[in-house]
Amino acid sequence: MKAFLLRHLSRIIALLLWIVFLLVFFAYKTTFELSSLDLSKQLYFFIKDSPSGPLFFILAYTFRSFFLFPSLLLMVMSGTIFGFWKGYLLTIIGSNISASVAFFTAKFFSNDFFQNQKHHLIVSWHADLQKNVFLAVLIMRLIYLP
Numbered sequence: 001m002k003a004f005l006l007r008h009l010s011r012i013i014a015l016l017l018w019i020v021f022l023l024v025f026f027a028y029k030t031t032f033e034l035s036s037l038d039l040s041k042q043l044y045f046f047i048k049d050s051p052s053g054p055l056f057f058i059l060a061y062t063f064r065s066f067f068l069f070p071s072l073l074l075m076v077m078s079g080t081i082f083g084f085w086k087g088y089l090l091t092i093i094g095s096n097i098s099a100s101v102a103f104f105t106a107k108f109f110s111n112d113f114f115q116n117q118k119h120h121l122i123v124s125w126h127a128d129l130q131k132n133v134f135l136a137v138l139i140m141r142l143i144y145l146p
Helices: 002-007 009-031 036-049 053-062 071-082 084-110 120-131 133-142
Strands: none
Touching (some): 009 084, 036 053, 053 071, 053 084, 071 084, 120 133
16 A cells, blocks of 8 residues: 555645645635636636736636636637637637646546556456547547546
8 A cells, every 4th residue: 555655646646636726616616606607707807907818818728627617618708808819819729738738637647547457347448448539538528527
């Protein structure tokens, strides 16, 4: 058990930090009884009134998947704050960075997991995912998995 903890210490710490951030996020959301629309309004006015609005928008878009925040609200917000072309450009930048962060996060957490599995269901599931990568990603995106 101690060897397992030492080998996976960075992953355990990262997972605990993510859980803490999620708890703080949902505590804030429930304490002030905010919906996703209310949160996006707060973010809208924060980004609109800030001189560093584009940077904050890209950061919000980058880490939105960690908080299970819908991207549609951010896409609409970018057009209303920055205009069509600048909003489109910032949305493309934010979504590409968000996808990269999600990819490297998944790679960080699953690097050893699938290689060391002996259970036939997990091995066959992993093989199926590797064969149908596009379909797996499409389904995960449609059900808002990070």
